[in-house]
Amino acid sequence: MSEHELYPIGDAARRSGLSVSAVRFYADTGLIPPTGLNDAGHRMYDIDAIARLELVRTLRELDTDLDEIRRLLEGGTTLHDLLSTHLEIVERQERTLRARRAVLRTLIRQGGTTAQADLMHKLVSMTDEEREQAVDDFWTDVGEGLDVPEGFVDRLRSMRPVLPAEPTAAQLEAWIELADLVGDPAFRDAVRAYLRDAYSAPEARAMATEPFQDFIHGSSTQLMAELIAAHRAGESPRSPRARQAAARFLAAAVALSDTPLTPELRDRMADGFRQVPELLRQIAEEEAAADGPGYDDTHGRYLSLVTRINGTATDEDLDSVPYAWIAEAMRAEDPLPSQGVSAS
Incomplete structure (x- = not known):
């Protein structure tokens, strides 16, 4: 040419x-x-x-x-300005189509009505401020009259959904379900009832205190991840890496009650950890036989949806946690007795 x-x-x-x-x-x-x-x-x-x-x-x-x-x-x-403008338009159209797909998939799965379709459209169209307010209203209502240690409901409130600017269809579907649930008075009552039964009793109130919650949702998660990583790497439960990780976990756990970590206590905690799968099975059976909804149907469902919306890693499948291996690592003597073990 x-x-x-x-x-x-x-x-x-x-x-x-x-x-x-x-x-x-x-x-x-x-x-x-x-x-x-x-x-x-x-x-x-x-x-x-x-x-x-x-x-x-x-x-x-x-x-x-x-x-x-x-x-x-x-x-x-300029061509750059023109293309930039059209990129914004295409991205906006993509977000709209993604939201519509989420609504349609949810309606098909639930066999929704026209009224439900209208509600779901409103849910996916909510602003960030409206989503924040919906979650705040939910926890304010759930915490009303709940006899738990101070600050416990605020900690639960902090575990909230943050829908990204470019959500996937799965994240939108999770938000539709969660927004529908937090606006449902029956779900609020069920979550309040679960939390009351789980944390209001005198023997259970300690689990709702700030130190215990910090351990459950903070240090224990990291320490447990260290143990699972050692197991997945093929380490022996009596290897230095496994024993040190187990010692740190035990030290952090006994620090909640200022109890010395004696060999006898370590063995009892190891025995208890080995029995966790059976205890979890019994709890699941008791919840299934109970009249009211259990954790999976209430607070657990809320947290599961928040995890999906936020795109964060899900909790380790309880069936895949090597409880017996970890118990064996707990039984091993502290590999560094002269230096002590930090709980941090």
């Missing part, structure tokens, strides 16, 4: 990917006039005109209107 060569309209159409009628239309509207005419009066196009026709085709495929294209070609805007 020569820089100075002129091509008939058919060639210009073929090289630009447009139809002949489209090239003729852009010429008639003055958008891309022909470079000249041949002796027979037929339109001819040079390389520059064909390149501009290619650009017009690309922009039209992006749904750019002709006025915007005309401003670009006449120097009223």
Whole structure:
């Protein structure tokens, strides 16, 4: 293709990917006039005109209107600005389609009604402030009259959903379910009842105190991750790495009650840890047999949905935690008795 060569309209159409009628239309509207005419009066196009026709085709495929294209070609805007504007439009359309998909999938799964479709549309269209307010209202209502240590409900309130600017369909679906739940008085009553039964009794109130909650949701999670990592790496439960991790876990646990970590206490804690799977099974059976909803249907459901919305790693599957291996590591003597073990 020569820089100075002129091509008939058919060639210009073929090289630009447009139809002949489209090239003729852009010429008639003055958008891309022909470079000249041949002796027979037929339109001819040079390389520059064909390149501009290619650009017009690309922009039209992006749904750019002709006025915007005309401003670009006449120097009223830059290609970068035009493409940036259209990127914003496409991304906005993508978010809208993703939200619609989430609503449709949820409605299909639930066999929803017209009223439910309207509600779900409102839920996915909520602003960040409206989502924050919905969660705050939920925990304010749940905590009303709940006899638990000071600060416990505020800690629960801090575990809240944060829908990202570019949520996936799964995150939107989780938000639809959570927003529906936190606005449901029956769900609020069920969560309040679970928390009251789990933490209000005198023997259970210690679990709702700040030190215990800090251990459960903070240091114990990290320390347990260290133990699981050692197990997955094929370490022996009596290896230095496993024994040190177990010692740190035990030290952090006994620090809650200022109890010395004696060999006898270590053995009792190891025995108790080995029995965790059976205890969890019994708890699950008791909850299934109980009249009221249990953890999985109340606070556990809330936390599970928050985890999905936030895109954070889910808690370790309880069936995959190597309880017997960890118990064996706990039984091993502290590999560094002269240096002590830090609970931090």
